[in-house]
Amino acid sequence: MNLSLMLGVFALLVLVVAAAWALSSRRWQNRRAADLQQLLDLADRLETDLKSCRAGLAQAHAVMAINPDLPGASEQGARQAVDAGLQALLRQRIWIRDHAARANQHELDETAAAMRASRDRLQPLLQALNAAQRDLDSAMREHIHRDAE
Numbered sequence: 001m002n003l004s005l006m007l008g009v010f011a012l013l014v015l016v017v018a019a020a021w022a023l024s025s026r027r028w029q030n031r032r033a034a035d036l037q038q039l040l041d042l043a044d045r046l047e048t049d050l051k052s053c054r055a056g057l058a059q060a061h062a063v064m065a066i067n068p069d070l071p072g073a074s075e076q077g078a079r080q081a082v083d084a085g086l087q088a089l090l091r092q093r094i095w096i097r098d099h100a101a102r103a104n105q106h107e108l109d110e111t112a113a114a115m116r117a118s119r120d121r122l123q124p125l126l127q128a129l130n131a132a133q134r135d136l137d138s139a140m141r142e143h144i145h146r147d148a149e
Helices: 003-064 073-099 105-148
Strands: none
Touching: 003 073, 003 105, 073 105
């Protein structure tokens, strides 16, 4: 076999391997960037849910309490749970900032799963608060309507 033909085939093989490696590396980088963006999006959605929950608790307390400055024990516990959730979220955001660039895929997946689980646990409380708010609004409208008659 001709030496220049062998060198040409070898060069072509090296180019194919280099192109495959570059493509694989690019896909990995794109997936990693998408995973990091997903983590940040999950953190934003969890923060929004926690803040909605806190606002709903405050609103429900203001409507139901005789003295809005003195929250009841159950509301105080709920507020503490929401505040603890916000603190945990802050710790996760700090972890993302400090470690996500060097974290392996398993660690990124675990962090995302933890945020999804937190949101899933929070959903029933948000739904209950929304239902309670609708009921309170309805009761207030009925009360106003009765007073007007």
